[in-house]
Amino acid sequence: MLMPLRFRGRATPTDRPLVMAIVNRTPDSFYDRGATFAAEDAMEAVRSAVDEGADIVDIGGVKAAPGGEVSVAEETDRVVPFIAAVRERFPDLVISVDTWRHEVGRWACEAGADLLNDTWAGADPVLAEVAAEFEAGYVCSHTGGITPRTRPFRVRFPDLVNSVVEETTRRAEHAVALGVPRESVLIDPTHDFGKNTRHSLELVRHTEELVATGWPVLMALSNKDFVGETLGTSLEDRVTGTLAATAVAANAGAAVFRAHQVRETRQVVDMVASIRGDRPPSGCVRGLS
């Protein structure tokens, strides 16, 4: 069984890993390429994600890769009113905001967000304080200290797993010290951020060591470049590789999977949870009647 998590009072299941659906209010994110930039398309994506079994939606307003500057005001316009609308329609859904800026984080929490997904690993140190102020959840990432929206360039790690464990658990303890509830803190090895493909593969391979820290592990693997480079496939053909990595990490005890393909990811984590013995089969009559 997985440890119980709670985000601003919203409890999540413990018999299987959670699925965090990606909903980008961006015109240029790498996978959806603006498909949910418009508010109505984004709301439809949230509805569909919930129908397909998402536990959390992760709403972002700035793509991770380098590109046109998005001001705080622009990012706020993209995500904050939308979070308020999602909160109203889905009162029980855990809402995460994907941002590194504390201003956006604060307004998102005021609008109803439960979790701050700080993918750029404390680039703005005030963001964790905002999580504490609202008793919201907080994701502790590992980037090796690179600047937001930059790419890795010949990054080297004498001991990658140790670097990830050290940086993420230090952030987690810091967040708790600031006042973030312990059951609302996740650690994320942050695949591809400041890492090459072999690094990202190594972090899937060593999921157990991340799990052994005792902090719930968020895995954001979905359709990333490391999957594409590993299989030699283009952006459109990374789902199978993503799901394979998801299964491996789920079997090793990862707690949350950030995903574009919610239905498929939910099936994988449910299946793995049942293989592990954490989750009973949905129905089971063969040979039993």
Place this chain on the structure above:
Amino acid sequence: MLVAAGVFPHPPVLVPRMAGDRAFELDGLRAACAEGVTRLLDSDPDVVVVVGGGEDTVSYPTPVAGTLAPYGLDLTVGQGAEVLPLSLTIARWLLDVHAPAHAPLFESVSASAPVDDCLELGRRLAQRHRRVALMVMGDGSACRDVKAPGFLDPEAVPHDDDIARALATGDEEVLAAVDPRTSERLLVSGRAAWQVLAGAASGRSVEAELLDYQAPYGVGYFVASWRCGPSERK
């Protein structure tokens, strides 16, 4: 004194095992490197000195090794302590492939070394023996296009074009004039090593050829071959 120099790139992906199925994308660059190493050793040097950027300026004792393990590939080149920086590790790999019998001297130069220090180091290295061949490891900007590691900086391609021209014509004065702060901003890893070359070649006549200049991943790669002769009084 300097009798020859070769300029080479040093991305980890130059090693085919690192790149896997995509290794073929740099086949042309590797062929140019092979040609560059051959020409460098054809100069009949007493010693080959390898210089490349690193965190610090260090003369490595030999034997010495480098490893690509921190980049995710379990591959060690050379013998002894695995202390060579990336630039010199790739040089060791190139020599292992094309001239395994050679035991060069390895010199790193700090990426933040002032220009004058680089020039002086070059002059000193050139005086080590009667006939010195210098293997210079350095890459251009990593900010050449929107897919580049450092994204697009409009100054990156003109900067690399200037370097390519200087390497093609043996113009050490252009190399000596590269501004360290600009290099740092443009994620240029070759600046200090090129300036060591400029110091080593200073006052020598140079017969130069640019064997390759490409940037398939948004980072400038150069292969150049210099043959150096008696000084021309200017």
